[in-house]
Amino acid sequence: MKLRDRYPQLQNPALVKTMVVRSVYASMALENQTVSLERLEALYEQTKATPLTPAAATVR
Template structure:
């Protein structure tokens, strides 16, 4: 069983974006490297969408 099948909320791009942005923000804050959430969201948007087939090869 794949992770996306087990956790249906991972199929929603908005949920995945929120999880990634919060994780990066918190990690950087722990290292005293504060970055605005707006900047992190803009950087996330620059990464572009990845297909499930492309992500499986990683």
């Protein structure tokens, strides 16, 4: 079973963006490396424009 099948809310791109941006913001804040939410949202948008190659996907 895939995550998208189990959790249909993951089909919503706005929800996924919010989850990713907030979790990155929180984890960086824990390490005293605060970054504005606007900057994180801009970085998130950049990653959508750059598709992963299969080799890059396996490294993650």
